Amino acid sequence: MNENAEVIYAAKLERLKKKLEERQFAVTLLKRKEEVLPFLKSAVPEGASIGVGGSVTLDECGVIEWLTDNPNYRFIDRYHTDDRRRAFRESLLADVFLMSTNAVTMDGILYNVDGTGNRAAALIYGPDQVYVIAGVNKITENLDAAIARVEQTAAPINNVRLKKPNPCTAFGECVHCNESSSICNQFVFTRRCQPPGRIHVVLVNEELGY
Numbered sequence: 001m002n003e004n005a006e007v008i009y010a011a012k013l014e015r016l017k018k019k020l021e022e023r024q025f026a027v028t029l030l031k032r033k034e035e036v037l038p039f040l041k042s043a044v045p046e047g048a049s050i051g052v053g054g055s056v057t058l059d060e061c062g063v064i065e066w067l068t069d070n071p072n073y074r075f076i077d078r079y080h081t082d083d084r085r086r087a088f089r090e091s092l093l094a095d096v097f098l099m100s101t102n103a104v105t106m107d108g109i110l111y112n113v114d115g116t117g118n119r120a121a122a123l124i125y126g127p128d129q130v131y132v133i134a135g136v137n138k139i140t141e142n143l144d145a146a147i148a149r150v151e152q153t154a155a156p157i158n159n160v161r162l163k164k165p166n167p168c169t170a171f172g173e174c175v176h177c178n179e180s181s182s183i184c185n186q187f188v189f190t191r192r193c194q195p196p197g198r199i200h201v202v203l204v205n206e207e208l209g210y
C-alpha cells in the first residue's frame with residue numbers, strides 16, 4: 001500500500017479499535033500480513049484444536065499452509081478430507097476458530113454472509129476463541145455500506161472463486177438471486193462480543209482478501 005495511505009488507515013484503525021473494544025471485542029492492530037503468523041503462534045496454545053472458515057485472507061497470510069500437517073496443533077483440515085461436512089461440524093467445537101469477515105463497520109460491527117453457515121455459526125457460538133483477521137479493505141463506514149460491499153464486491157467475486165454460475169458473475173454485482181447454488185443464505189451481523197474477548201479482531205494495515 002502507498003505509504004501516505006498507510007498513515008490515514010493507521011489513524012482509522014486506531015478509531016475502529018476503540019469502537020470494537022467498546023463492544024467487548026478484543027482487538028490487535030498489525031501493520032503487515034507477515035505479522036499475522038507470529039501473532040497466532042504466540043496467541044494459540046500448542047495442542048489446541050483449530051477450525052477455519054473459508055477465507056482468501058487466511059491463505060494470503062500463510063495460515064492454511066502453516067496449519068496443514070502441523071504436528072503442534074489439531075488442525076481440523078476442511079481442505080484435505082473426503083468428509084467436509086464432518087470437518088465443519090467438528091469445527092463448531094474447536095478450541096480456536098480462524099476466519100476473516102466480509103466487512104467491519106467503523107462503529108465496530110462485523111457483517112458476514114455465508115452459503116453453508118458453518119463460518120457464521122462458529123463465529124456466533126461454539127469455539128472458545130475466534131480470531132477474525134481483516135485487512136483495511138474490509139472496513140466500511142456503516143452497515144448499509146457493509147451490505148453494499150458484500151453485494152458489489154465480496155459475494156460476486158467469491159462466486160467466481162467457488163465456480164458458482166450465479167447471475168452476479170455475469171452482471172458484475174448481486175441481483176438478489178434465488179438460485180439453488182446461491183452462496184448468500186445466512187446474513188449475520190455481530191453487534192457485540194459476548195462473552196467479552198471471545199472474538200478477537202486482528203486488523204492489518206494492508207488490503208487482504210475481498
Ligand code: SF4
Binds near residue numbers: 168176177184
Ligand atoms: S444473492 Fe445470488 S446474485 Fe447475489 S451475490 Fe449471492 S449468489 Fe450472487
